[in-house]
Amino acid sequence: MEKMSFLERKLEKAFEKYIYISQIGLSPKEFAKKVSEIVLADIVAAAVFIFLLVALRLKIISVPAPPELVFSVITYAAFIIALVSVLTIMDPVLKTYEHLSMCKEELPYVSALLTVYAAAGVPPHKALERIGEKKELFPGFSRLVRRIKKIKKLYILDDLEAIESEARIIPSLEVSDILFSAAGAERGGGDIYAVFRDKMKSAFSFLRESYKALADKMKFVADLILTLYGVLPLTLYIMLAMFARGDVVAQANMYTYVVNPLIFIAMVLIVDGMYPKSPDKYTKYYKYYAKFFLPLAIGLFVVLYMFFGVIAERYLYWIKTSMTMYQIPICLGIAVAASFIPVAVKFTLEYRRLSAIDFALPSFCRDLTEEIKKGYTPSQSIETLAKERSYNKHFDKILTDISRGLKGGLTFREALERVFSKVSWRTRLVFDLIIEADELGSRPEIFEEITNVTREIMDSIKVARESTRSLKFFGLITAGLIVAVICILVLQVLIPIAKTSSMITFESSGFYSFNVGVRFITEKELPGLVSTLLTGTIINALTLGLLTGKMSEGTLASGFRYSIITLVISVIAILYLLGGIKI
Numbered sequence: 001m002e003k004m005s006f007l008e009r010k011l012e013k014a015f016e017k018y019i020y021i022s023q024i025g026l027s028p029k030e031f032a033k034k035v036s037e038i039v040l041a042d043i044v045a046a047a048v049f050i051f052l053l054v055a056l057r058l059k060i061i062s063v064p065a066p067p068e069l070v071f072s073v074i075t076y077a078a079f080i081i082a083l084v085s086v087l088t089i090m091d092p093v094l095k096t097y098e099h100l101s102m103c104k105e106e107l108p109y110v111s112a113l114l115t116v117y118a119a120a121g122v123p124p125h126k127a128l129e130r131i132g133e134k135k136e137l138f139p140g141f142s143r144l145v146r147r148i149k150k151i152k153k154l155y156i157l158d159d160l161e162a163i164e165s166e167a168r169i170i171p172s173l174e175v176s177d178i179l180f181s182a183a184g185a186e187r188g189g190g191d192i193y194a195v196f197r198d199k200m201k202s203a204f205s206f207l208r209e210s211y212k213a214l215a216d217k218m219k220f221v222a223d224l225i226l227t228l229y230g231v232l233p234l235t236l237y238i239m240l241a242m243f244a245r246g247d248v249v250a251q252a253n254m255y256t257y258v259v260n261p262l263i264f265i266a267m268v269l270i271v272d273g274m275y276p277k278s279p280d281k282y283t284k285y286y287k288y289y290a291k292f293f294l295p296l297a298i299g300l301f302v303v304l305y306m307f308f309g310v311i312a313e314r315y316l317y318w319i320k321t322s323m324t325m326y327q328i329p330i331c332l333g334i335a336v337a338a339s340f341i342p343v344a345v346k347f348t349l350e351y352r353r354l355s356a357i358d359f360a361l362p363s364f365c366r367d368l369t370e371e372i373k374k375g376y377t378p379s380q381s382i383e384t385l386a387k388e389r390s391y392n393k394h395f396d397k398i399l400t401d402i403s404r405g406l407k408g409g410l411t412f413r414e415a416l417e418r419v420f421s422k423v424s425w426r427t428r429l430v431f432d433l434i435i436e437a438d439e440l441g442s443r444p445e446i447f448e449e450i451t452n453v454t455r456e457i458m459d460s461i462k463v464a465r466e467s468t469r470s471l472k473f474f475g476l477i478t479a480g481l482i483v484a485v486i487c488i489l490v491l492q493v494l495i496p497i498a499k500t501s502s503m504i505t506f507e508s509s510g511f512y513s514f515n516v517g518v519r520f521i522t523e524k525e526l527p528g529l530v531s532t533l534l535t536g537t538i539i540n541a542l543t544l545g546l547l548t549g550k551m552s553e554g555t556l557a558s559g560f561r562y563s564i565i566t567l568v569i570s571v572i573a574i575l576y577l578l579g580g581i582k583i
Contacts, residue, residue: 007039008032015092017169021147022095035089042085049078100172102140107174108203108460109429110141112453114182115200116433118193119449120440124182125159130436137429144175160187204456211464217274218471218551221267222478225547228263229540230482234489237533252529256536264543268550275554280425282347282557289343289560297339304331326578329534330571336542337567344560351558353394354424358458360395361430365454368434369447378438378447379406379415398423412438426461430454468552472562475548479541479566480573486537487577490530498526534574541570 011032019028026034052074055061063070087094110131117127131138132145144166152162160183167179178199185195236255308327367389371381386403390396398419405415416431423431433453437446498521521529545566549559 008036011035017171018092018096020169021099022092024092024095031092038085038088042081045081046078049074096171099140099143100170100175103144103175104172106138106140107178108200108207109457110138111178111196111200111203112456113429113433113436114178115193115196116436116446116449116453117440118196119446120437120443122440124186124192124196125163128163128182134432137425137432144170200453200456204460207460208463211460212467214275214464215467215470218271218468221271221274221551222471222474224270225267225478225544228267229478229544230485233482233533233536233540234485237489237529238493252532252536256532256539260536260539260543264547267543267547268556271547271550275550280555282555285343285347285557285560288346289339293339293343297335300338301331301335304334326531326534326574328531329538329574332535333538333541333567333571333574336538337564337571340560340564340567343557344564347557348561351553354427356392356394357398357423358426358461360391361427362451362455362458363391364395364399365430365434365447365451369444369451372447373444378434379412382406398427426457430457464554471552472548475544475551475562476565476569479544480569482540482544483537483570483573484577486533487573490533490578494521494526494530494533497521498523534578537574538567538570541566 008029009032012028015031015035016028019026019031024031052061053071056063056070113131114124114127117130118124122130128141128145128148132142132149135142148162148166151157151165152159155162155165157165163179163183167176167183170176170179181195181199185192233255237252305327308331364385367385368378368381371384372378376384382399383403383406386396386399391399401419401422402415405418406412410418413435416435420428420431430450430453433450434447437443437450440446542563545561545563546556546559548562548566550556552558
């Protein structure tokens with residue numbers, strides 16, 4: 001019992017700050033007790049599994065199932081239990097770093113807002129409080145500010161002591177640095193504006209360099225893609241053909257339908273970890289597809305599969321000799337590509353509209369600042385710009401909508417906030433800065449700073465677009481090369497091996513009889529293997545298209561349109577390169 005108590009104390013101390021930041025709803029003491037119980041349960045489970053394995057190996061106990069299957073089940077069960085235990089124990093740590101990652105994403109924009117507040121003479125602790133009220137714009141920092149308020153009340157600290165106390169707990173140097181700087185600048189009484197302006201420049205400079213480094217990082221991803229989607233399938237399928245077991249098709253199915261998706265998930269996580277994050281999310285498009293067009297894809301696949309013979313007889317007569325090889329991959333490719341079209345069109349139009357609005361912001365902010373320098377209020381300036389200035393058709397609509405709201409009697413804040421649902425996160429941020437500047441006195445120097453901030457934001461985005469432009473072509477070319485290579489593998493390797501397998505087997509069992517340990521794939525097994533292989537090619541084309549969008553624009557949603565292209569290329573290549581072959 002003493003030993004367990006010692007373990008709980010160590011766990012409580014080790015996880016204390018993570019439990020505080022993650023806010024999992026347990027005290028450190030309760031969490032330590034929970035973890036110690038999990039560890040004890042895992043030890044008991046491990047002992048049981050080891051006993052079962054030894055007992056089965058020594059035939060002390062017997063079960064009505066193949067030993068290999070029982071060993072596999074026990075191994076998988078142990079792995080799942082261990083994985084669940086580790087994830088449960090590490091839950092506060094994972095949630096802490098997820099929260100801090102969100103804060104880091106927001107850091108350049110928070111430093112920009114602090115700079116604007118400093119230009120208006122707002123003390124840093126008040127500025128942080130105002131940022132904490134913007135839950136939709138800054139979900140990470142608003143949560144951080146709420147913790148600062150709790151510390152202040154709990155330990156009866158002043159504002160600056162509470163900020164410094166939070167900074168000491170946070171295990172992120174970047175986030176703690178901005179908090180220490182805020183408290184130190186206010187306590188020291190120096191040039192607070194200069195402090196935050198330096199922080200802002202540093203944050204945006206780091207963001208731009210991160211975007212510039214994307215091209216080099218993606219070269220590593222490109223090499224990985226060529227290995228996992230090109231070399232690995234070729235090697236695997238050649239091995240399956242030359243060292244085939246009775247369940248060769250089952251092995252191919254395992255790779256195609258289980259390993260392939262897992263590789264895709266791993267690649268998405270790798271790219272996501274390398275890509276500088278943006279608070280903009282596009283989950284609504286995934287939900288839109290899942291709700292309306294995933295059922296359409298399934299239905300279309302079933303219809304095409306059922307009537308594939310009729311379609312092949314009338315339109316694809318050259319593949320009639322080997323329809324079973326083409327049926328699943330062709331139907332799958334057409335069904336998925338067709339279902340992606342509406343979502344791809346919807347996303348592309350919306351993405352271009354939001355981008356056009358974003359890229360008009362620097363010019364708009366400059367014109368707004370110049371109007372304010374003439375002595376006009378922000379409301380008057382926007383009404384003037386709506387009449388006399390044109391940026392692009394999408395931004396002009398937003399500006400006209402704001403102007404109508406002002407003329408209709410809305411306050412300046414209400415008129416701008418009414419268009420928040422129609423613009424991107426970056427535009428909402430700039431509009432929020434303009435609202436704050438108006439409420440802080442509409443001084444020209446504040447709007448000048450907003451113009452500088454807007455230019456910094458959009459310059460970073462332009463750098464990202466330029467550095468990743470070539471990745472679009474890489475994904476499409478790679479998809480075409482992979483499907484061509486797979487088709488050549490079928491023609492030049494798998495089919496010849498299958499056709500000569502009976503002769504090789506006969507010769508090796510004649511006068512020179514010996515056990516070579518090799519079983520070649522047979523002509524009977526080949527159609528099933530080729531069908532699985534081509535289906536894997538279609539799945540690869542789908543995932544490569546999605547990865548192309550993720551690599552080039554930072555979101556999987558932009559990959560819908562690239563997947564359509566890669567799927568069409570794959571279907572055409574399969575029909576053209578393998579059309580008419582006989583097995």
